[in-house]
Amino acid sequence: MLGTCFMRRIVVAVVLLLSAWGVVWIAGRREPKASEPRAEGQTLPGYSKPEPAPSALASPDDGSLDSAPADRMVEAPTTTSRTLAVTTGRIHGHARDQDGRPLAKYSVWLLERKEPIDRYRVLGREDERHVLERATTDSDGAYEFGNVASGEWWVGIPVLEFAWERDPKSSLLPVASSVQIRPGNLEPEIDVVAYRGLTVQGSVSTPDGTPVYGAYVLATATAREDSRELGSVQVDKEGRFVLGPVPSGRFFVRAGFMNKFLPSKPTMVMAGAGDVHLVLGSGGHLLVTAVDAQSNPVFVESLMTVLHEDDGLSHAYVPRNSVSGSQSIDVEGLGPGAYDLVARGLNGAIGITRGLRVGTDTQPQAVTIRMEAGATLTVTCNRRHVFFDVEVYSEGTLVNFTSINVGKPRSFFVPPGPIRVRAEPVDNQAPPEPEVDYWKRKGVRTFDVEAVLGETRTVELGEN
Numbered sequence: 001m002l003g004t005c006f007m008r009r010i011v012v013a014v015v016l017l018l019s020a021w022g023v024v025w026i027a028g029r030r031e032p033k034a035s036e037p038r039a040e041g042q043t044l045p046g047y048s049k050p051e052p053a054p055s056a057l058a059s060p061d062d063g064s065l066d067s068a069p070a071d072r073m074v075e076a077p078t079t080t081s082r083t084l085a086v087t088t089g090r091i092h093g094h095a096r097d098q099d100g101r102p103l104a105k106y107s108v109w110l111l112e113r114k115e116p117i118d119r120y121r122v123l124g125r126e127d128e129r130h131v132l133e134r135a136t137t138d139s140d141g142a143y144e145f146g147n148v149a150s151g152e153w154w155v156g157i158p159v160l161e162f163a164w165e166r167d168p169k170s171s172l173l174p175v176a177s178s179v180q181i182r183p184g185n186l187e188p189e190i191d192v193v194a195y196r197g198l199t200v201q202g203s204v205s206t207p208d209g210t211p212v213y214g215a216y217v218l219a220t221a222t223a224r225e226d227s228r229e230l231g232s233v234q235v236d237k238e239g240r241f242v243l244g245p246v247p248s249g250r251f252f253v254r255a256g257f258m259n260k261f262l263p264s265k266p267t268m269v270m271a272g273a274g275d276v277h278l279v280l281g282s283g284g285h286l287l288v289t290a291v292d293a294q295s296n297p298v299f300v301e302s303l304m305t306v307l308h309e310d311d312g313l314s315h316a317y318v319p320r321n322s323v324s325g326s327q328s329i330d331v332e333g334l335g336p337g338a339y340d341l342v343a344r345g346l347n348g349a350i351g352i353t354r355g356l357r358v359g360t361d362t363q364p365q366a367v368t369i370r371m372e373a374g375a376t377l378t379v380t381c382n383r384r385h386v387f388f389d390v391e392v393y394s395e396g397t398l399v400n401f402t403s404i405n406v407g408k409p410r411s412f413f414v415p416p417g418p419i420r421v422r423a424e425p426v427d428n429q430a431p432p433e434p435e436v437d438y439w440k441r442k443g444v445r446t447f448d449v450e451a452v453l454g455e456t457r458t459v460e461l462g463e464n
Contacts, residue, residue, distance in 0.1 A: 089186035091179055092144040095137045095157060097172070097196045098248055102141030106157050108192060109134060110145050113152040113178055120221040120228055120247060121176040123158040143192075150181045156192055172196050173231070173245040199244030200269050202276030204235045204255040211239025212280060215257045219243055223252050223266040246271050255280060260332040283333035284358035288367045290343050290351055298349070298371055303329050304342040306398050334358045340397045343369045348413035350374040352397055374413030375451035379421060381405055381461045388423040388461050394451075404461065414451050421447040423461045 091110065095103040109123055110133040132153075135143040145155075156176025174194035181188070204215045215235040220227035230251060233243045243253065248271045255278035256263040262281035269276055290300045331341075336359055343351045351371040358365070379390055381404050392400040394415045402410050403426075424444045449457045 087150050088147045089150070089181040089188070090144065090146050091148050091153065091155060091181070091188055091190065092142070093155070093190045093192065094141040095143060095174075095192040095194065096141055097194050098198070102137070102139070103157070103172075103192075103194055104137055104139045104141055106137045106141075106194075107134060108137060108143045109154075109156060109158050110148070111154040111176075113154045117178045118221065118228060119175070120230055120251070121154060121156070121178075122174065122228075122230070123154065123156045123176050125158075125160055127158070148181050150183075152178065152180050155179055155190055157194055171245050173198075173247060175247055195245050195247045195271075197244075198246050198248060198271040199242050200246055200253060200271065200276055201240070201242050201274045202253075202278060203239045204241065204264070204278045204280065205239055206261060206280055207282050211235075212255075212257060212261075213237045213239065215239075215255050215280065217241045217243055217253055217255050217278065219246055220252050220254070220266070223268075227252070254278065257333065262333055262335055282360055283335055284360060285364045286331040286334065286341075286356075286358065286367050287364040288329040288331060288341060288343070288369060290345060290369045290371050292349075292371055297328075298345050300329060300343050300345055300369075302344045303331065304344075304399075305331055305334065306340045306342065307335075307337055330364070336360055341367065341369060342397065342399050343371065344413070345371050348374040348376070350399070350413050350415055352394065352399070352415060354395075354397055372415070373453060375416045375453050376411060376456040377414045377419060377421075377449070377451055378409055378411045378456055378458045379404055379423075379461065380409040380458065387426050389426050390461070391422045393420045393422065394418075411456075416451050416453050419449050419451045419457070421449070421459045423447070 095106055095108060097103060109127070109131045111123070111127060111130050112132065133145050133148075135145055137143045154176045157172075157174035159172075159174060172194040173196075174192065177190050177192055179188050179190045200219070202217075204212045204217065206212055212235060216232055217235065218232045219230040221230060231243055231246060233241050235241045235255070250268055250270050252266040252268055253276060254264050254266045257280055260283070262283040264278040264280055267276065267278060288300075288303060290298050292298050337357075339356045339358055341353045341356060345351070349371040350373075351369040353367060353369050356367060377392065379392075379402075381388060387403060387405045390402050390404050390410070391398055392412065392414060394417065399414055400412045402412075404410055404423075422444060423446075445461070447459045447461075449459060451457055
């Protein structure tokens with residue numbers, strides 16, 4: 001009897017002990033309340049921090065994947081119905097002319113858009129190395145690009161050969177379209193438009209009304225001189241032109257002539273205009289004579305006319321005259337401003353006149369350039385795949401410019417004294433090379449040398 005009671009007491013004690021231990025274990029498993037203080041990094045026994053909900057990993061409200069850190073992009077769990085950002089999509093659509101007719105069997109390019117949107121963006125050979133994907137339209141003009149990464153893209157038919165002057169009324173002018181892949185817009189449909197049969201016609205004359213043969217007419221998206229070119233054409237013997245194809249809508253045209261006259265003012269026109277009249281402007285007129293140290297007239301092989309910029313460097317080359325064996329040179333059609341004239345003569349002779357003020361007076365202004373013996377400067381490049389645009393300055397005046405790559409050194413005569421060489425790496429249309437990217441990241445480089453008569457100074461552009 002006593003043994004039985006003792007065993008019952010032991011069983012009750014064990015049950016109570018197990019119950020108490022269970023209460024402590026459950027308390028340790030619960031998530032701490034926000035009101036309960038806890039040292040930073042401290043956790044209760046058995047507690048593990050829960051993973052954030054999928055909605056916390058979605059892209060920002062603006063839909064831009066670029067603003068979301070890459071380490072926050074995760075795969076969507078199979079146990080939830082919430083949709084996460086998808087990083088690839090599909091671009092599809094049709095290629096048509098402005099009347100809606102399909103363009104069958106045309107090549108369509110896909111390029112990343114890095115510049116601002118331009119409704120007159122035309123894809124050409126200079127864009128070919130940057131093409132990500134190519135497609136060909138079917139009989140209905142349909143095209144498709146699959147697995148396109150999120151981002152901003154150009155889609156368009158390339159213009160590999162301009163046929164404007166041969167047949168402006170039937171040639172095509174395709175204009176690229178901008179498209180974006182982003183969450184909520186993963187399969188955009190975009191049509192590529194090519195304009196056909198739209199032209200602008202008119203005439204070009206001098207200020208006194210004389211038709212100009214040999215002038216050119218240029219169409220641009222805006223009135224700015226650096227605006228994107230939409231097309232150009234040469235004026236015929238009667239001073240008439242037919243420019244096309246052009247895109248629908250409005251744009252600007254201007255006429256130019258390499259000598260004697262200034263370009264006409266930009267004129268806004270609408271596609272289809274047939275009575276556009278462009279008038280060239282009157283420019284400054286110089287009568288240039290070169291002399292030696294004894295003031296005797298000497299022959300000039302070439303004359304470079306350079307507009308003097310406000311920053312003190314004359315680096316805007318104005319192509320006006322290239323002569324052979326002349327002692328007196330007419331330079332006409334100069335706009336108002338200050339100019340530097342660089343004359344080159346026989347046996348390396350060179351002469352410079354700086355800061356010459358030119359107005360719009362059509363009466364010739366006499367200018368004398370004194371020639372002197374030039375020193376020799378050689379510029380070389382020992383880097384493969386890298387091209388440099390090179391400008392050579394003497395006391396702030398541009399005296400020569402050229403392009404240089406490996407194995408093709410250039411030598412010129414320069415005035416004795418301090419010389420600065422400015423070299424900028426450029427895109428040479430070759431397949432991308434690591435070395436090209438390296439030099440392009442280095443940007444414009446300058447080299448200062450002292451030119452000495454009877455000696456040759458060498459500048460190596462590929463030096464680190």
